Amino acid sequence: MTDEQQREQPSGVWATAVGVARVRALETEREDALFRDPLARAFAAAGGLWPSSPPPGDEAAHRRRLAVSFSIVIRTKFLDDLLEQACASGVRQVVLLGAGMDSRAYRLDWPEGTRLFEVDTAVPLDFKDSVLRQEQAVARCERTTVAVDLREDWPAALAAAGHDPTAPTAWIAEGLLIYLPQDAVELLLTRIGAQSAPGSRMGLTLGSRGVLERFAADAVPGSAASMWVSEMPDDPVHWLAGHGWEATAHTLRDRAAAYGRPITTPPQREEGPGGLISALRR
Ligand SMILES: C[S@@+](CC[C@H](N)C(=O)[O-])C[C@H]1O[C@@H](n2cnc3c(N)ncnc32)[C@H](O)[C@@H]1O
Structure with a gap:
């Protein structure tokens, strides 16, 4: 059987x-892309999401989907930059927790000697590897997958x-x-x-605060938002200080x-799905 048939x-x-x-x-x-991810289309196609057509749903569902998509674009750029800064500071070890179809190992410029670990459960990592083989993708750093439930x-x-x-x-x-x-988030942070x-x-x-009420409460069953269960604490900087991190919180x-993509809706309707955190350990 081919990779495609086994996937x-x-x-x-x-x-x-x-x-x-x-x-x-x-x-x-x-x-004017904020990043280019040449493998993303192959992952989407392998999962039946390309060519891309909007899933059914009413106007409100459509607006929520747009907000989620926008937040994904902004956070991707934010974390690309964070990794670049980490490498500039001398870090040569990267761990992507819940790596999914993150293709940073293949698309970012890594300094010599960088080792990158992708942690996720076995099924998505197998799916990903089959697409990577199909695309003959070559990692730009030493990449290791770790199949484990977080x-x-x-x-x-x-x-x-x-x-x-x-x-x-x-x-x-x-x-x-x-x-x-929340208890799994706390344990994860303690272990990190x-x-x-x-x-x-x-x-x-x-x-972000209130996202469960605004997005998850009437989410389409099976959609990403229907699986959301936790949101940020009132004071994420203080919370992370308790875990030993000097954190900075950014809004979308x-x-x-x-990044030159200003949100034009009024602030009260602003905060889509997520807050962005960068943190340093002294
Ligand atoms: C929304 S996706 C994000 C993937 C990736 N971080 C990205 O931004 O492209 C969430 C990922 O978290 C992974 N995940 C969720 N719960 C997990 C768990 N308990 N153990 C390992 N991975 C988990 C899922 O398998 C999925 O790949």
Whole structure:
């Protein structure tokens, strides 16, 4: 059987990763793209989301989808920049938690000696690898996949895959925490902290305050928003200080303006799905 025939089709929470790839493929087609992700279209196509057509739904659902797509574009650019800064500061170890169809290993310029770990469950990682083989994609750094559920003992699996907790790490949890209940988020942060040498960096996306009420409450069953379960604490900087991080919180609005894609709706309707966090460990 070919890769294509064997490929398991997206379902449950990992289907959201293919939806993210679809958004990145659409952004890649723009002349003024904030990033280019040449593999995104292949991931979306393999998951049945390309050619891209808007799913059915009323006007409100359409508006919410646009807001989610916009937030994915802005956060992608934000975290691309964060990783570039981490590398400039000397970090050579990267961990993508809930990596999904993130193709940064293939599309960013990594300094010599960079080691990148992609952590997700086995099914999406297998799906991803089959597409990467089909596209004959070549990683631009040393890439290792770690198939483990992040509610289990992932630090042991990461260590077994070669992660060195005595060297600084750039951690990315993009579009992940919103799918984890609060106690799982706390445990995840505690475990990240325990594997983070001084000089480590972290980039997080968090569901903004009220997002569950505004987006998840009447979400289309099976849609990404229908699986959202957590949003950011009132004071994310203080919360992360408690986990040993010096954090800065950015809004989608401030980053979008900085990238030349200002949000034009009034502030009270602004905050789509997520807050953006960059953090440093001293
Ligand atoms: C919305 S996608 C984001 C993917 C990727 N970070 C990106 O932005 O392209 C969420 C990802 O988190 C992963 N995920 C959710 N819960 C997980 C868990 N308990 N263990 C491992 N991965 C998980 C899903 O499989 C999926 O790939």
